[in-house]
Amino acid sequence: MTSALKREGVRLYDLHRRGISVEREARPVTVHSLGLAGLDSAEQTATFEISCSSGTYVRTLLSDLARFLGSGAYLTALRRTSVGHLSVRDACTIPDLTPDTLHNHIIPPLEVVTHLPGVEVPVEVGRGVVCHGRRIGRCRVHGSYRVMCGGEMLAVYRDDEDGGRAEVVLCAE
Numbered sequence: 001m002t003s004a005l006k007r008e009g010v011r012l013y014d015l016h017r018r019g020i021s022v023e024r025e026a027r028p029v030t031v032h033s034l035g036l037a038g039l040d041s042a043e044q045t046a047t048f049e050i051s052c053s054s055g056t057y058v059r060t061l062l063s064d065l066a067r068f069l070g071s072g073a074y075l076t077a078l079r080r081t082s083v084g085h086l087s088v089r090d091a092c093t094i095p096d097l098t099p100d101t102l103h104n105h106i107i108p109p110l111e112v113v114t115h116l117p118g119v120e121v122p123v124e125v126g127r128g129v130v131c132h133g134r135r136i137g138r139c140r141v142h143g144s145y146r147v148m149c150g151g152e153m154l155a156v157y158r159d160d161e162d163g164g165r166a167e168v169v170l171c172a173e
Helices: 012-017 058-068 123-128
Strands: 031-040 045-052 118-120 144-149 152-160 163-169
Touching (some): 123 144
Antiparallel strands (some): 031 045, 152 163
């Protein structure tokens, strides 16, 4: 209930704040690994490391695991250490982010999603359709993909049953 998913146009966390709970459908996710990284018996706490697909609600996963084990455990902290090929190990520290150096640490959008397959579209499709976030024909790519036009990344799309739909649009006509 604390996710940003929407139910009838309203974010679940907004419903939760109003004391409203709604039934949520299970969604398929992939857990690549889940390991116990630390255990403090005096504090009765455990630390886990997980590698999982996007869309995995780690709080819910650990709550379900605790319930399965007959425990009343809950998540007290969550730290994302990597997203795709970007890792916290490569991040700069807060003191390194000054008004004079901030621009040196901005990662170009294409570099952020370089691991996604790219699909080239003609200029008339790119500027007239993609930059407005409209649907395009199915590209037959599994998962998210970069929509490119003349070497420029315009958006990130994903195919569904009705064709390609925009996930993130980065261009304006």
